[in-house]
Amino acid sequence: MVRDLQQPKWWESALRGSAVLNFPDWREKYKFASRLLYMRYLTGLEDGSTLIQIGESDTEKGVRLMTGKREEAARRRVFANIEALGLNECVSELDNQGFTVLKSALTPDQVERAKAAVLRRVAAETGRVVDPDLSSAEDFRGMQYQHYLIFEDPVFPEILLQEQTLALMHYLLGESCVLSSMGSHFRGPGGLPLALHADGSSVGMTEASLVANCNYALTPYSAENGALLLMPGSHRKNRYPTVGENWMSGEDTIFDVIAENRPAEELDNMTWTPPEGAVTMDIDVGDAVIWHGNTWHGGWRRDALGTRINLAAYFCRSHISTQERRGDDRFPEVFERYADDPRFAQLMGERVFNGWREEGPDFSSAKRNPLGIFD
Numbered sequence: 001m002v003r004d005l006q007q008p009k010w011w012e013s014a015l016r017g018s019a020v021l022n023f024p025d026w027r028e029k030y031k032f033a034s035r036l037l038y039m040r041y042l043t044g045l046e047d048g049s050t051l052i053q054i055g056e057s058d059t060e061k062g063v064r065l066m067t068g069k070r071e072e073a074a075r076r077r078v079f080a081n082i083e084a085l086g087l088n089e090c091v092s093e094l095d096n097q098g099f100t101v102l103k104s105a106l107t108p109d110q111v112e113r114a115k116a117a118v119l120r121r122v123a124a125e126t127g128r129v130v131d132p133d134l135s136s137a138e139d140f141r142g143m144q145y146q147h148y149l150i151f152e153d154p155v156f157p158e159i160l161l162q163e164q165t166l167a168l169m170h171y172l173l174g175e176s177c178v179l180s181s182m183g184s185h186f187r188g189p190g191g192l193p194l195a196l197h198a199d200g201s202s203v204g205m206t207e208a209s210l211v212a213n214c215n216y217a218l219t220p221y222s223a224e225n226g227a228l229l230l231m232p233g234s235h236r237k238n239r240y241p242t243v244g245e246n247w248m249s250g251e252d253t254i255f256d257v258i259a260e261n262r263p264a265e266e267l268d269n270m271t272w273t274p275p276e277g278a279v280t281m282d283i284d285v286g287d288a289v290i291w292h293g294n295t296w297h298g299g300w301r302r303d304a305l306g307t308r309i310n311l312a313a314y315f316c317r318s319h320i321s322t323q324e325r326r327g328d329d330r331f332p333e334v335f336e337r338y339a340d341d342p343r344f345a346q347l348m349g350e351r352v353f354n355g356w357r358e359e360g361p362d363f364s365s366a367k368r369n370p371l372g373i374f375d
Contacts, residue, residue: 071372098235099291106286117153142191146184172212176370180316181323187308190268194299205238211293211316218309226302234296
């Protein structure tokens with residue numbers, strides 16, 4: 001029998017102490033959980049002193065709802081990890097300019113394995129081998145995104161768990177963040193520069209990052225090589241760049257040129273002026289650039305022979321829809337390989353609370369809904 005949850009004494013018990021309540025099904029449990037959290041908000045009990053266990057009498061399955069203490073514990077873990085890894089300066093750069101560079105984030109072996117895997121994907125997609133050092137625009141023109149690489153080679157899950165990158169992602173997105181997508185912006189000579197843009201949605205942008213990006217350089221970055229560029233401080237504008245704040249070729253904006261669908265040879269010979277104030281990422285192989293989801297960024301057209309190869313790991317908070325569909329059960333061996341590392345399951349969306357079907361929400365500790373910025 002469900003107790004009368006309208007009685008004040010039950011709210012007092014639930015809010016200030018510990019209670020075990022029995023429910024006939026998940027709907028009543030969910031209703032109570034929602035009302036409880038709302039009551040905690042109204043009463044201002046944010047000290048985290050309450051631990052509520054809501055169980056079913058036949059299975060003794062429960063759910064723990066914690067507020068302040070869980071978020072504070074997460075915040076302490078995040079900052080302790082940043083301190084231990086020597087990333088305080090990176091955090092300062094993320095706060096002040098919206099991006100930071102991790103030097104030698106990947107080992108030479110990881111770079112070579114990732115680069116080889118991307119080149120295999122390109123060969124499979126195009127039907128020809130692309131020389132990363134000598135290819136011309138006739139061999140591979142402009143940029144094409146090579147998507148869904150996470151299961152393409154064992155090196156990609158390995159890179160996903162790179163310790164420094166994850167520490168900064170937890171700072172930006174919380175410990176419950178997930179991988180939204182992993183791919184490569186594979187760029188040959190010619191084509192167009194990448195227009196300046198922000199990854200975050202233009203609706204509801206705030207200073208709290210909802211998405212964040214990590215761009216690993218698998219080949220050298222420079223303007224001639226088609227490097228990434230970013231706009232310092234743009235993460236605080238909470239908007240997208242305007243047409244006038246973007247790439248220009250004479251009097252033409254990049255969007256004018258795109259709309260006119262000009263011939264490839266004409267595009268290859270156009271001269272471009274980068275957005276005023278943007279910084280080109282002249283970085284070395286193995287370095288990584290990490291940025292806040294609101295930070296404006298784009299890319300140079302490649303003018304040198306060969307290809308620019310990166311690996312882009314894009315993350316989001318767990319309530320944001322991922323670019324790639326999660327729940328892919330075709331690669332059980334990958335999940336088995338990381339069965340002892342809970343970070344992998346978390347990043348692959350295995351612990352995301354939302355997304356149930358007729359079975360209803362899972363209130364056990366197997367899945368969770370974040371309660372704060374760092375949780």
